[in-house]
Amino acid sequence: MGLRGPGSRKRKDTAPAKKRRLPWLKRGLSRAERVIAFLEFLPITKGILAGQRMKLLPNQAEFVETVYGRLAGDGRRIIRTAIKSEPRGNGKTGLIAGLCLCHLLGPEAEARGEVYSAAIDKKQASLLFAEMAAIIDAVPEFDDRCNVQRFHKIIEVLEGDGKGSIYEALSADVRRGHGLAPSLWVYDEYAQVKTSELFDNLQTAQGKRKESLGIVISTQAATDQHPLSILIDDAARGNDPSTYLQITAAPGDCDPFDEELWKAINPAWGIFLDEGEFRAQAERARRVPSFLARFCNLRLNMRIEAEQRFLSAPDWRACGADIDPESLRGKRCYLGLDLSSVNDLTALAGFFPDTGDLLAWFWKPAEGLDESERADHVPYKTWVRQGFIETTPGRAIDKSFVVHRLGAIAALYDVQGVAFDRWGMAEVQRIMADEGLKLEMVPWGQGWQDMGPSLDAVEKLVLQAELRHPKNPVLDMCVANAVATMNAAGARKLDKARATGRIDGLQAAAMAIGLAARTPPKRKSVYASRGVLTLDVNAA
Numbered sequence: 209m210g211l212r213g214p215g216s217r218k219r220k221d222t223a224p225a226k227k228r229r230l231p232w233l234k235r236g237l238s239r240a241e242r243v244i245a246f247l248e249f250l251p252i253t254k255g256i257l258a259g260q261r262m263k264l265l266p267n268q269a270e271f272v273e274t275v276y277g278r279l280a281g282d283g284r285r286i287i288r289t290a291i292k293s294e295p296r297g298n299g300k301t302g303l304i305a306g307l308c309l310c311h312l313l314g315p316e317a318e319a320r321g322e323v324y325s326a327a328i329d330k331k332q333a334s335l336l337f338a339e340m341a342a343i344i345d346a347v348p349e350f351d352d353r354c355n356v357q358r359f360h361k362i363i364e365v366l367e368g369d370g371k372g373s374i375y376e377a378l379s380a381d382v383r384r385g386h387g388l389a390p391s392l393w394v395y396d397e398y399a400q401v402k403t404s405e406l407f408d409n410l411q412t413a414q415g416k417r418k419e420s421l422g423i424v425i426s427t428q429a430a431t432d433q434h435p436l437s438i439l440i441d442d443a444a445r446g447n448d449p450s451t452y453l454q455i456t457a458a459p460g461d462c463d464p465f466d467e468e469l470w471k472a473i474n475p476a477w478g479i480f481l482d483e484g485e486f487r488a489q490a491e492r493a494r495r496v497p498s499f500l501a502r503f504c505n506l507r508l509n510m511r512i513e514a515e516q517r518f519l520s521a522p523d524w525r526a527c528g529a530d531i532d533p534e535s536l537r538g539k540r541c542y543l544g545l546d547l548s549s550v551n552d553l554t555a556l557a558g559f560f561p562d563t564g565d566l567l568a569w570f571w572k573p574a575e576g577l578d579e580s581e582r583a584d585h586v587p588y589k590t591w592v593r594q595g596f597i598e599t600t601p602g603r604a605i606d607k608s609f610v611v612h613r614l615g616a617i618a619a620l621y622d623v624q625g626v627a628f629d630r631w632g633m634a635e636v637q638r639i640m641a642d643e644g645l646k647l648e649m650v651p652w653g654q655g656w657q658d659m660g661p662s663l664d665a666v667e668k669l670v671l672q673a674e675l676r677h678p679k680n681p682v683l684d685m686c687v688a689n690a691v692a693t694m695n696a697a698g699a700r701k702l703d704k705a706r707a708t709g710r711i712d713g714l715q716a717a718a719m720a721i722g723l724a725a726r727t728p729p730k731r732k733s734v735y736a737s738r739g740v741l742t743l744d745v746n747a748a
Contacts, residue, residue, distance in 0.1 A: 230349065232315045239285075240277035242315040244269060247306040253342040257480050265475040267294070268303055271454050275421070276316075278452075285419050288450040289411070291443055292425045293436075293457065295509040297486070298476040300425050304394050305339040307423065308375060311392035312363065313350060317370030321391035326378045326410065328400040333377035336396055337361040340375065380406045389416035398426040402585035404435035428457060428511045430501075432521055433586070433685045437511060458508035460522065464500065465490055473508060518663065518692040518702065518714075519670055524684070527669075529676040531565050533620075539563065541621040542727070543614070544652070544719030546712045547632040550604045551576055553597075555686070557716035558617060561724045564669065565676045568683045568713050569613055573606075574599035584709055586685055596682050607632075611639045618647060624727065627652040627719035652719045660699030662722025663692060666714075669721065686713035 232245040250262045264272065271292055278286040294300075304325065310316045312323045327333040340363065344350040355364040361377035373391075380401045393410045401407075407424075414420035429436040443453035456473050463469065470486065471477045486507065493503035504510040511521075541558050548554040554571040570591075572580065577588050577599075591597045598613075600606035617623060625648035628636075637649065652658050669675035677683060689709040692700040702711055702718070 228349070238277065239279065239283075239315075240273045240275075243272050243276045243307075243310055246310050246314040247272070247303070250302075250306050250309070250343055251346045252302065253339065253346060255480060262302060262306060264303075265299060265479070267454065267456065267475045268299065274452055274454070275423075285421065286450060287452045288414060288421060289443075290421070290423045290452045291440060291454070292423070293428055293440060293453075293455040293509060295456070295474050296427055296506050297481045298474055299480065300396070301336060301339055304336055304396060304423075304425055305343060308336070308340055308392065308394060309343060309350070311370075311421075312373050312375050313353060313365050313368065313370040315369075316392070317365070317373060318391055319370070319372055321370055321373035322389055323373065323375040324378050324388065324390050324393040324410065325375075326380065326393060326395045326406055327397060328380050330377075330379045332396060332400075333379045334361060336394075337363075337375075337377045378406065388413045390414060390420055390422070391417055392420070393422050395422070395424045395426070398424050398436045398439075399429040399434065400426075401435070403582060404587065405582070407435065427506055427509050428455075430505060430512060431688045432511070432525070433681070433688050435587075456509060458504070458510050460510065462508070462510075464504050464508060465494060469508070517688065518690045518700075519667065519687055521688065523670050524677075524687050526673060527675045527677055528679040529565075531567065531676060531678045533567060536560055536563065536565060536567075537620055538622055541617070541623050542720045542724040543617065543623060543626040543647075544716040544721075544723065545610070545614075545626055545628040545633075545636075546716040546719070547607070547610075547629065547636065548605050548712065549632070551580070552605075553682075553710050553712045554605050554610060555712040555716040556610065556613065557683075557713065557720045558621065559717065559720040559724050560621075563676070564674050566717055566720075567678060568680050568717065570597045570682050570713065571605055571609060572597050572599055573603050574601055575603040586709065591682055594681075596680055607636050608639050611636060611643060611645065614640070614647065615643065615645050618645065623647055625650050625723055627723040629654055629715070629719070650723055652722070654701065654715070656695050656699040656701055658722065659701040659718060661725065662718040663700045663702070665721050665725040666718050680713075683713040683717070685709065686711045686715075690714045 231249050232242045234245070237245060244264060247264060248262055252258055252260050252262055271290070275287045275290045276285060280286055308323050308325060311321060325333060325336045327336070341356050341358065344354050344356060344363070353366055353368045355366055357363070363375040365371055365373040380403070388410065390410060390413055395407060395410070398407065411422055414422060424436070424439065426436060428440070431437060432441070440453060440455065443451045456475070458464070458469055458473055474481055477483065489503055489507060493500040501512050504512045539560050539562055541560050544557045546555045551573050556569045558567045572588060572592070577592070581588050588597060592599055598609065600609045614626070627650045630651050640647070689707045690711045691703050691706040693703040693706065694700045702715060704711065
């Protein structure tokens, strides 16, 4: 029956059980109905309903009917990527385990299929494997057909539907995903990961099979820049018919302690959700403000951060605009330059006080982008392809590229001055002198004295919706990462130690806006509007 790997479970040596009629084999069922029949045949192995058969909640049934019921003319599934986002405690693990078994040895199985579950680490990945193994143990028809390798977290199908198929638990903390050909992959709690590397590998590998399916089941991530948030927002636009999104979340202006709201967005309320634990967590959130954000994120599925950011995401998003850089030709512009240390992110921002527009430019060395993505957990290579980041040759920033951009900006706009962090500017100023580029250069400290008024000016513009930014994802990332700290006098500065990632773009923008706020507007001569008054001293 096949070789058994280390840690595999020896099959029971018992007399064959009497064959049962398996409900998903009933004639006349649609594809989605077969999947539902399979799932509702499975036993619940733990919790207050242990020993009973699984019964899909209404939203789970809707999810399955949509994913497996939308078919093309040739009968193939239209949906290739499905996203289900809801609060914790609503039967996620059981549903994922059931769907994996459905594709491994049930009605969606194919010969020599490959089924994978992905999670943030080995511990999380092992939870789903343990649930699948427990179900197999409890179902003789499955137990007789499978080889479960507990040490390696692998399940093999030795006979019957899906013969030769394999299930494996993957984790994002192990570099894996290349060379796979998944018939199904499921990503559990994608919101917890910091990089999309494993997700991208699994999604790219789907092209090796005719009907490969990828499913993400997770609570929401905290920020708009997280890979899950980007995935959800793109799916919500409805531009890709092969992607399906089902999201259940509390609205941003809700009362988080409204029990009717809890019931409305938690499908398992009153069925198997632990209401006592839910209420205990709500009471803790009411008493401890620092726990409130976590409660809203995990229990209400709201996109909300635990750390108080300098600018709130809704306020910043409200200032997003479609800006045509050509429309700003000849207008007054103040620049802020934040140079990187060798291979980090270099940022330049331009603020136009007459229109409230803000532009941003970014540079990274062309070499080492893979390492930077893994370190910073953001898609630098994608942003390079999209034109949001310019690369310079080699592994260190070539400052001549920055100087050339300054020259191009000076030729296009009326640059009033350039605020700069003193670090690393000697080389830039030497290159400017060699190029004959003359701009008003203003040293700008990063401490309380200079950055305090700058942050005040930025905040005022954002809160009054007088700032227009171009929805640049690199700048958005910097804003989302930024945390301000305050001294005894009430002055603020950006705190890189508390930031969750790069903030260079916001540093540059704050310097540009601060320089504009510090510079008094030029007064026009009164004679420009009323003309010159002539007195005739000889008149009577």
